[in-house]
Amino acid sequence: MATEHSTTIVQPGRGRALLPARDAGVERIAKFFRALGDPTRLRLLEFLLDAEHTVSECVELVGLSQSRVSTHLACLTDCGYVAARREGRFTYYRVTDPRVAELVFLAHALAADNATALEACMRIAPSPESVVTSAASEGRRGRSPGVRGARS
């Protein structure tokens, strides 16, 4: 059905469903939520809710490489969660829109009421080998497991 090229297009628009129209908005909101789906970014955001901070301070907080933290902050900025203010060699980041705090607060409240279920939710991405993975490696990497990876 149709060729659907999209040569240089950056945003494929997923596997084309029955209602292609009005879908564009959903993709945007999803991206918006995805930005907070990473523990590090969420931590940084909460850190920037209280006060203004430099990249270095953020690096010290999360303990990741400067390059990664810088990128995470750039992402939060692009998504409109925080604002960047350059002053000399430093760049100060902070949350300016009060609705951001509302969003985070609301999520905390909702998640709190479903802590147990959420904690157990492992679906959506079972992971390649999972069982007996015994990731006894040196603790390198690690990322975040995933939303409902089901296994047992």
Place this chain on the structure above:
Amino acid sequence: MATEHSTTIVQPGRGRALLPARDAGVERIAKFFRALGDPTRLRLLEFLLDAEHTVSECVELVGLSQSRVSTHLACLTDCGYVAARREGRFTYYRVTDPRVAELVFLAHALAADNATALEACMRIAPSPESVVTSAASEGRRGRSPGVRGARS
């Protein structure tokens, strides 16, 4: 830096930062947001905000395989966004907590005020080959590009 085994542990807890404590909560909230970071799940959630629907109806809405839709709905249920009600061979899903609508509404409002920047946000995951990828393949797959994948 210690051995850090975590043999059979399912939730590694990412690369251990400077403040291991209180971090557990962040991971949970991040997972909570991640659930809405997928366009399909978000679409299903908005679909279930208005009324109760069966898996089949959801499949028809998004146009993906029944197995995938079923898993997506299970994920939303686990995360506490929707409730499932079994009646005979059918399973009816729906949003019960009014705060979910608030959360979605708030996100729409915030994202709307940053539509342009958000649309351009391609960071965090540059993608392997990107340049001149000219994904002229058969349009198979597609998923969602990503939050700020930077490329030019």
Place this chain on the structure above:
DNA sequence: TTGACATATCCGGATATCCGGATATTATCG
């Protein structure tokens, strides 16, 4: 101008996450 500091961007490498197809499960109907 040169050197040091604070950030930003680029580059492979390692996972997490998503997808469809096959199969298992549960329930209704004849």
Place this chain on the structure above:
DNA sequence: CGATAATATCCGGATATCCGGATATGTCAA
């Protein structure tokens, strides 16, 4: 009981996303 319908779960396969290290960019001080 056997067949069919509606869901749920399992399995490889394909990407998106994250990470650290190297490098580029911009700023201030001597």
